Each structure stands twice: as structure tokens, then as C-alpha cells.
Amino acid sequence: MGRKKKKQTKPWCWYCNREFDDEKILIQHQKAKHFKCPSCHKKLYTGPGLSIHCMQVHKETIDKVPNSLPSRNNIEIEIYGMEGIPEEDLKEHERQKQGKVGPGGKRGLSEDEDSQDGMIQGPPNPQPPQGAAIPPPGHVGPPVHLGMKPPGPMLGPMMGPMGPMGHMPPYMGGPGGMVGPPMVPMGGPLQPPGAGGHVAVNTPVTSQPPNKPLFPSAVQVSTGNHMGQLKPAFPAYSQASNINPGPPGASGVPGMPGCGPNFPVSQASSLSSHDTKSMEAKKPNLITTVSGNSRIIHPEEDISLEERRAKLPRYNIHAPGVTFLQPTGPVTATAMRPPPHGGVVVEAPPMVSASHMVSAGPMVSMAGPGGLIPAGAIVSVSMPQTIIRPAMQVMSSAPIMTAMPMPTAVPSLPIGGMRPPMGIPQVNEYRNITIRFHRAYDFYNLHVRHLVFFIYRQKF
Amino acid sequence: MFDLNTSSETTVGTHDAAIRCVEYCPEVNLVITGSWDTNVKLWDPRGPREAGSFQQPNKVYTIGLCGERVVVGTANRKVMVWDLRNMGFAQQKRESSLKFQTRCIRCFPNKQGYVVSSIEGRVAVEYLDPSPEVQKKKYAFKCHRLKEDGIEKIFPVNAISFHNGYNTFATGGSDGFVNIWDGFNKKRLCQFHRYPTSISSLSFSNDGNMLAISCSYLYEQEIKPIPENCIFIRKVTDQETKPK
Numbered sequence: 001m002g003r004k005k006k007k008q009t010k011p012w013c014w015y016c017n018r019e020f021d022d023e024k025i026l027i028q029h030q031k032a033k034h035f036k037c038p039s040c041h042k043k044l045y046t047g048p049g050l051s052i053h054c055m056q057v058h059k060e061t062i063d064k065v066p067n068s069l070p071s072r073n074n075i076e077i078e079i080y081g082m083e084g085i086p087e088e089d090l091k092e093h094e095r096q097k098q099g100k101v102g103p104g105g106k107r108g109l110s111e112d113e114d115s116q117d118g119m120i121q122g123p124p125n126p127q128p129p130q131g132a133a134i135p136p137p138g139h140v141g142p143p144v145h146l147g148m149k150p151p152g153p154m155l156g157p158m159m160g161p162m163g164p165m166g167h168m169p170p171y172m173g174g175p176g177g178m179v180g181p182p183m184v185p186m187g188g189p190l191q192p193p194g195a196g197g198h199v200a201v202n203t204p205v206t207s208q209p210p211n212k213p214l215f216p217s218a219v220q221v222s223t224g225n226h227m228g229q230l231k232p233a234f235p236a237y238s239q240a241s242n243i244n245p246g247p248p249g250a251s252g253v254p255g256m257p258g259c260g261p262n263f264p265v266s267q268a269s270s271l272s273s274h275d276t277k278s279m280e281a282k283k284p285n286l287i288t289t290v291s292g293n294s295r296i297i298h299p300e301e302d303i304s305l306e307e308r309r310a311k312l313p314r315y316n317i318h319a320p321g322v323t324f325l326q327p328t329g330p331v332t333a334t335a336m337r338p339p340p341h342g343g344v345v346v347e348a349p350p351m352v353s354a355s356h357m358v359s360a361g362p363m364v365s366m367a368g369p370g371g372l373i374p375a376g377a378i379v380s381v382s383m384p385q386t387i388i389r390p391a392m393q394v395m396s397s398a399p400i401m402t403a404m405p406m407p408t409a410v411p412s413l414p415i416g417g418m419r420p421p422m423g424i425p426q427v428n429e430y431r432n433i434t435i436r437f438h439r440a441y442d443f444y445n446l447h448v449r450h451l452v453f454f455i456y457r458q459k460f
Numbered sequence: 461m462f463d464l465n466t467s468s469e470t471t472v473g474t475h476d477a478a479i480r481c482v483e484y485c486p487e488v489n490l491v492i493t494g495s496w497d498t499n500v501k502l503w504d505p506r507g508p509r510e511a512g513s514f515q516q517p518n519k520v521y522t523i524g525l526c527g528e529r530v531v532v533g534t535a536n537r538k539v540m541v542w543d544l545r546n547m548g549f550a551q552q553k554r555e556s557s558l559k560f561q562t563r564c565i566r567c568f569p570n571k572q573g574y575v576v577s578s579i580e581g582r583v584a585v586e587y588l589d590p591s592p593e594v595q596k597k598k599y600a601f602k603c604h605r606l607k608e609d610g611i612e613k614i615f616p617v618n619a620i621s622f623h624n625g626y627n628t629f630a631t632g633g634s635d636g637f638v639n640i641w642d643g644f645n646k647k648r649l650c651q652f653h654r655y656p657t658s659i660s661s662l663s664f665s666n667d668g669n670m671l672a673i674s675c676s677y678l679y680e681q682e683i684k685p686i687p688e689n690c691i692f693i694r695k696v697t698d699q700e701t702k703p704k
Contacts, residue, residue, distance in 0.1 A: 294605075294612035297634055297680050298579045302561055304521050304535070305579075305616065305678045307496065310478060312679070 009094055014077075014085045015068035017093075027081045033067045046084075047075040472503050473510040481523045488528055488544045494520030500532055500542070512547055516540055524574050526567035526588065531574045533562040539576065541588065557584045557600055566620040568643070570627050573598075575643060577617030581605045583631055585643045599646065604633030616680065621662040621671070623701045630671060632659025634680050638673055640696075642703040650700040657687040664696075671696050 011023040015034045020026040031043040035050050039058045044050040047065050054062045064073035078084050286300050299308050309315065475495035483492045490511060491503040496519040502511040518534035525531075532540040533556065541552035556562050560580035567574040573587035584600035604615040619632035623640075628649060630640045636655040641648055652673075660676040676689040 293610060294614055296560070296580050296614045296616075298561075298616055299680065302535075304480075304519075304561065304563075305618075305680060306478075306480065307519075309679050 009097060011082050012093060014079050014089060015065050015072050017069060017072075023081045030079075030081065034065045036066065038062075038066060046078045046080055048078050051075045470508050472508050473501065475499060475501065477519075480520050483523050483525050483530070485525055485528065485530070485544055490544060492523060492525070492530060492544075494523045494532060496520065498534070500530070502544070502547070514542065514547055517553075521562055522565045524565040524567040526574060527571045529567075529571075529588070531565050531567060531588075533565040533576065535561070537562055539565070552588070552590065554586075557586065557598065558582050563616050563618055564620045566622055566629065568627050568629075569622050569624045575620050575622075575629055575631075577620055577631060579616035581614040581617060581633065583617055583620075583641075601646070603631060603639060603641075603648075604635045604637060606635055615658075616678075618678065619659055619662040619674075621664045623664050623668040624666060625668045626702050628701050628703060630662050630664065632662045632673065634658040634678060636675070638662065638671070640700055645703055647704065649702075649704070652694070655692065656690070657683075668701060669695060 010019045010021060011026045012019045013026055013030060013034070015030065018029070020029065031045065035044040035046060036042070037044065037050060037053055037058070039054065039060065042053065042057075044053050050065070051062050054060045062075055065075050072089075077086070286302060298305070301308065475493065476497035476499075477495050479493050479495045481494045484490070484505075485492060489505065491505055492500060493503065494500045494516070498516050498519055499513050500516055500520060500523070501513045503509075504511045516532055516534050517538040517540065518536045520532055520534050522533040523530060524533075528544045529551065530542045530544060532542065534540070537556040537558065537560075539552075539554040539556050539562070540550045541554070543551045556576050556578070558576055558578035558580070560578040560582070562576055563579050564577045565574055572589070573585065576584045576586060578584075581604045582600055582602050584598065586598045587594045589595070604617050606613045606615070613635070615634040617631050617633045620629055622629045626642075627644065628640055628642050630638055632638045636657055636659060638652040638655065638659055639648055640650050655673065655675045657675055658678045658680065659673060660678055661672075661674040663672045664670070665672070671694045673692040673694060674689070675687075675692065677683060677687045
């Protein structure tokens with residue numbers, strides 16, 4: 001009994017009240033956070049040690065332990081790890097811990113109630129599925145971690161504290177907000193949780209308004225901008241959900257069924273989950289920049305760059321007066337355009353270029369106005385024999401190959417000369433292009449012969 | 461579908477909105493397309509027909525292939541893991557551990573996990589194995605940020621490509637930089653010189669000796685004149701790609 005009790009108190013830092021799994025890490029933390037000399041970043045071992053170092057080396061007096069709580073900044077007290085903590089503080093800490101277990105348990109209960117609330121069917125208290133990290137033993141609710149300032153890089157250990165979030169009903173969708181379009185292929189919703197590791201648990205739809213989450217950390221999220229100062233447990237999540245949540249409680253904001261609480265760390269931001277349909281109807285969400293002195297270089301709307309780009313008039317093939325036909329085909333255009341970097345030319349030998357044209361056929365038609373190809377056709381032009389060969393100057397003066405180049409016949413490219421900048425000019429700028437090397441061929445042996453272009457047709 | 465042998469072209473099928481990504485899975489011989497119409501469709505290259513259509517939680521933004529598994533990243537930061545051999549249900553439904561819009565997902569060649577990048581200069585390394593011990597290893601880091609005049613500019617990370625041999629990966633951002641990372645040791649291996657504009661796509665060659673870098677303005681912000689599009693093919697050395 002007594003042993004068990006002892007196990008429950010984890011090593012904690014007197015200066016900042018933070019808990020650690022291991023005293024070694026606690027000592028590392030203290031050295032890095034509290035015993036580091038502000039002038040020369042030397043890591044000392046204790047508070048008095050730091051004070052003496054500063055006095056002797058830098059002729060400075062230090063009156064407070066850096067990064068400590070206001071009431072715990074006494075530099076005179078010699079604390080190393082868990083050693084030297086004043087008795088009354090030890091007791092106080094233990095008492096607080098005991099006190100917090102209760103609320104933590106209660107929280108679990110209310111979760112269950114919530115999840116039963118709007119659920120279709122299924123056992124209450126879904127086990128945290130695969131993604132959820134199991135909370136470390138003796139771990140109590142998040143309140144303990146709130147005031148703490150864990151250092152940034154310790155991502156690994158921090159997963160622990162995030163663990164309990166796995167229990168949180170992930171969607172705080174509006175009342176009755178359930179099931180957008182029927183998600184036919186997702187077997188998830190009907191499967192009982194826990195059957196197989198991969199079945200997502202039903203999304204419990206809570207009747208709570210989105211802005212009143214169960215969880216302190218979620219509260220932080222919804223309050224958004226304070227996050228920066230509060231420094232929550234996981235830096236990666238510290239920027240709050242900057243994607244504005246939809247109107248609270250809007251009935252058109254269904255929770256996403258089938259997206260169960262698989263990921264422990266993910267729920268905090270689930271406020272912003274919408275269904276696509278409602279997304280389209282609404283104006284896209286906005287991305288707010290993290291803080292005053294940083295800026296995300298991205299358009300304000302929370303849509304992908306490509307979607308935004310597709311809205312530009314030049315891509316709107318129905319718009320009158322848009323010169324859409326001009327480049328007959330991306331690839332041919334590629335071959336014809338003057339090189340942007342003087343002298344660096346992509347040259348396709350005539351023969352090859354001819355077959356280029358052939359294979360560029362689909363793309364030519366694709367570029368035509370108004371969907372000659374039904375929307376969404378995949379046009380993947382993979383051309384092992386039609387080469388987009390980035391010929392450098394060396395190459396262009398070489399005899400032009402007329403036959404289909406066999407691996408042996410390809411003059412080896414001067415590898416040393418392959419370093420950038422070696423531009424292949426003018427990739428089609430009208431569509432999204434992804435370049436991939438052809439998987440089936442070894443690029444190195446065959447040189448630059450197997451660029452496979454996938455071209456995505458966009459319908460407007 | 462374009463048949464190289466006969467130079468003929470067939471339309472296999474359509475999506476209701478623009479197709480954002482196309483992948484080919486050699487393990488099961490399927491072409492996979494993901495579209496803004498929120499569907500992922502499978503296509504059998506042997507016959508001109510659709511092999512299946514699978515609704516995703518939102519518009520498909522990116523697809524990563526992991527052997528027979530497909531990791532689909534959609535709008536609203538959803539991540540779905542499907543098994544191509546059993547498409548009856550999504551194997552895993554996750555939310556991206558990054559706070560901002562998912563930009564790109566690529567899988568480790570050793571099939572252990574995948575890497576997600578977001579528009580907010582951040583990359584997460586995630587593992588597919590749902591067991592807590594493995595999940596503990598996941599992490600995220602900041603990258604593709606520039607400090608200019610006291611303001612930190614945070615750029616979207618548009619492209620990821622894995623080195624097949626070393627399981628290291630390159631990321632390309634709208635800052636015009638390409639970085640190569642060792643995801644297992646949490647180390648940056650190298651950074652290339654700055655490219656003229658946003659890196660829109662990256663691809664390592666099969667043997668990992670070359671890296672193709674496409675550079676294209678993506679309309680992140682107003683720039684005039686619009687920079688030229690270009691592709692760079694760069695030979696990369698072991699020193700740049702091999703874990704140290």
C-alpha cells in the first residue's frame with residue numbers, strides 16, 4: 001500500500017512545479033531551465049552555485065532563480081533534483097496531487113455521459129484507440145500541467161501529458177450536428193470500438209456548445225491567442241486553433257462521423273471540423289497568423305494554394321477572353337519556350353520531339369477550352385521513350401540522337417555538371433504539375449530519361 | 461490513360477472536381493487518384509474502369525503511399541489510412557498533429573510511418589503502428605522559416621520526398637529552400653542554397669543519387685513579376701542524404 005502511494009508521486013521540480021517521469025530528466029531540466037547562467041549559458045548544479053558563479057565570473061548578482069514561479073524563486077535554497085525541497089512544500093505538493101485525483105476521476109465520468117449523449121450506439125467510454133498514448137501511471141488530469149513551462153524540444157516525454165486527451169470526445173459539434181453525407185465506405189461507425197486495432201470509434205456527438213470544452217487545454221485552444229503566453233505542454237500545439245471555428249452551434253456543422261478519437265493530440269482543434277458541403281457553402285475559414293512578430297506566408301483563406309490558384313481568372317476556362325489555348329500543350333510548350341537561364345536548354349532531339357508531340361496529344365486536347373476530356377480524366381503521360389532530356393550546352397552540341405535512345409546509346413550526362421542551376425524551362429504554369437521519377441527505371445543508369453509527368457486536369 | 465504502345469488515349473473515368481494527386485501502387489497494380497470532390501478513386505490500369513471510389517472526410521489534398529497502404533491527407537487536417545487490399549473501411553482515422561492545413565504527406569520507404577507537412581512551416585513525423593510505445597516516438601519540428609526585419613516569416617512546406625535507401629527525406633518550402641532531414645535521429649542533414657521561388661515539388665530518383673526540384677511560384681503572396689518556373693536536377697551525395 002505504502003509503496004503504491006510512493007509510486008504515485010513523480011519527481012517534480014520545486015522551481016516550476018513541473019512533473020517528470022524520471023529524476024534524471026528532472027535534473028536535466030533544472031540545469032537547463034533554472035541553473036543556467038543567463039550571461040554565459042553555463043549550466044550550474046544548484047541555485048547557490050549559480051549565484052556564486054555569476055558573482056565570481058560575471059560580477060553580477062542574481063537574486064532569483066530563472067524561470068521559476070514567483071514564490072519559488074529563492075536562490076539561497078540548495079535544491080538538486082528532488083533533494084533539498086523544503087518539507088512543507090513536499091507535503092503541500094503531495095496534498096495537491098491527492099486532491100487532484102478526485103476531479104480527474106470525475107472528469108472521466110462526465111466524459112462518459114457526454115459520449116453516450118449523442119452516440120448512435122456503442123459502449124460508453126470508448127477506449128482510446130490506436131493513436132492514443134496511454135497516460136502514464138499515476139498521471140493526473142491536465143490541470144497539473146497547465147501552469148508549467150516545459151521546454152520545447154522535449155516532445156517525446158510530452159506525449160504522456162497529452163494522453164488523457166484521447167478520452168475526450170473529439171467533436172464538439174453543434175447540437176444535433178451529426179452525420180454529413182453518408183460515409184459509405186467507412187465501416188467505422190457501425191463497428192464496436194476496440195474490435196481490431198484499426199476501427200475508429202464512433203464519434204460521440206456531444207451536446208455541448210463548441211466553446212465549452214471539457215478540458216482545460218481545450219479551453220485554451222478556444223481562447224486562441226493566449227496560448228502563446230501560456231506555453232502549454234506541447235509546443236507544436238501551442239498556437240491554438242488558429243483556424244477559426246465555424247459559428248458556434250450552427251446546425252449545419254455536423255461532426256464528422258467516423259473520425260474517431262484516434263489521435264490523442266488532435267482533438268484540441270476539432271472545433272474547426274466541418275463537413276465539406278458546409279465548407280463549400282460557407283466562406284472558407286481564415287488562417288490567423290500566430291503572433292505579432294511572425295507571419296505565415298499563405299493566403300488568408302484556409303484552402304490549399306492550388307484551390308486558390310484555380311480560382312484565378314486565368315484558369316477559369318469559361319471566362320471570356322482568357323487566352324487559354326495559346327500554349328498548345330504543356331510539354332510542347334516546354335520544348336518551345338526560350339530558356340529562362342541563358343544557355344541552359346532542354347533540348348529534345350527532333351525525333352524524340354516528334355514523339356513528344358504525339359504523346360503530348362492528350363495534353364493538347366486537355367488544354368482546349370471547356371473540357372474536351374470529361375472532367376477529372378487522368379492524363380498521366382509517362383514516357384520512357386519520349387524524353388525530356390535536360391541537355392546542357394555540352395549536350396546540345398553533341399550529335400542529336402534520332403533513334404529511340406537505348407540506355408547504352410545515351411551519352412552520359414556530365415554528372416559533375418548536373419548541379420544547379422540547371423533549368424528545364426517553363427514547366428507548364430497553367431496547371432499543377434508534380435514531377436516524379438519513373439519508379440520502374442533506375443534513374444541513375446538511364447540518366448534523365450524517365451521523368452514522369454502526371455498532369456491533373458482541373459474542372460471548373 | 462495513355463497507352464505508350466499504341467499511342468492511344470482512353471478516359472478511364474472522372475472525378476467531380478479537380479484531381480489533386482495521382483499515385484501508382486505497384487504492389488497491387490492500381491492507380492490512385494485523390495480529388496477535391498472528397499473522393500479517392502482506384503483505377504485498374506489493365507482495364508478501363510474504376511476499381512472503387514472511397515469517400516474521404518474532406519477535399520483530398522495529398523496522398524502518400526506506404527506499400528499497400530495509402531495515407532490520405534484532406535482539408536481540415538484529417539488523415540486517413542487505407543489498406544488497398546481491404547478498402548472496406550479506413551484502417552485509421554486520424555487528425556494531423558499539426559495545427560494548420562495539411563500540405564503534403566509522404567511515407568517512409570521502410571513503411572513505418574509518414575511525414576506530414578503543413579502550411580505553417582512545420583513537419584511532423586508520425587508512425588503507423590498504433591501501439592502507444594511507437595506512437596510516443598512521433599514528433600514535429602519547425603522549419604522553412606525566415607527571420608526578416610524582426611518578423612518571422614513562416615512558409616508552407618509544399619513538398620516532401622524520401623530517399624529510398626536511407627529513409628531520409630527532403631522538404632521544400634515556399635521560402636525556396638530545400639532541406640534534407642534524418643527523421644529517425646531528428647537531425648537536419650543539409651540545406652541547399654536558396655532557389656529562386658517556392659519549391660513546389662521534390663523527387664528523389666529511385667537510387668537516391670539525384671533530386672529533382674521544381675520551383676514554381678504558388679501565389680502565396682503577391683509577387684511581381686511572377687518568377688519563372690523551373691526544374692533543377694541535382695546530384696546529391698551520401699554526405700547530404702545519409703544519416704550520420
